Amino acid sequence: MPDIRPTVGSSALVLNATYEPLCVVSVRRATILLLTAKAECVSDGDGMLHSAHQTLPVPSVVRLTRYVKVPYRTHVGLSRRAIFARDGGRCAYCRGSAETIDHVFPRSRGGLHAWENVVAACAKCNHSKGDKTPAELGWRLHSPPAAPRGVAWRVLGHRTPDPRWRDWLDLPAIPVETAEAAA
Numbered sequence: 001m002p003d004i005r006p007t008v009g010s011s012a013l014v015l016n017a018t019y020e021p022l023c024v025v026s027v028r029r030a031t032i033l034l035l036t037a038k039a040e041c042v043s044d045g046d047g048m049l050h051s052a053h054q055t056l057p058v059p060s061v062v063r064l065t066r067y068v069k070v071p072y073r074t075h076v077g078l079s080r081r082a083i084f085a086r087d088g089g090r091c092a093y094c095r096g097s098a099e100t101i102d103h104v105f106p107r108s109r110g111g112l113h114a115w116e117n118v119v120a121a122c123a124k125c126n127h128s129k130g131d132k133t134p135a136e137l138g139w140r141l142h143s144p145p146a147a148p149r150g151v152a153w154r155v156l157g158h159r160t161p162d163p164r165w166r167d168w169l170d171l172p173a174i175p176v177e178t179a180e181a182a183a
Helices: 027-035 080-086 123-129 151-156 163-169 176-182
Strands: 011-015 021-026 039-050 055-064 100-103 118-121
Touching: 011 027, 011 039, 011 163, 021 027, 021 151, 021 163, 027 039, 027 055, 055 163, 080 100, 080 118, 100 123, 118 123, 151 163
Parallel strands: 011 055
Antiparallel strands: 011 021, 039 055, 100 118
């Protein structure tokens, strides 16, 4: 059995038998799928996994050998980290660096904790806004908040994708310096 102790944070994209993205799993789980013949390696990652009798490349993308019917969630889970990812870490009001989240229509006045009502905000704007609406202050949002859409959000959530997954997730090309900074 190979030594399946990859570096911290390494993961692999799992594709259905039809090459449709399903989820992201640890390299350990992807290797177990390969060794039990439940999946085949489509794209190798960095490095090798070693055992007494076998050496395998670290998998980056694996494809299941049998089709799995999966009922997809129609929404992306709402979390602080996902809000910052959706808004690019920028304040929805002043476009400065965001460190808090804000409910556009305040919860104290009946606002919902939903994608369409939550934005990333800097501490100054969030404190100044208090329990008022942007319209009451004469502020406007740079873009209306909405739930993220697409295969990449459904499969990855807030994770930063591995550049090698681009072809299966319909992601734009990632510049080399950005990909190196993410690693």
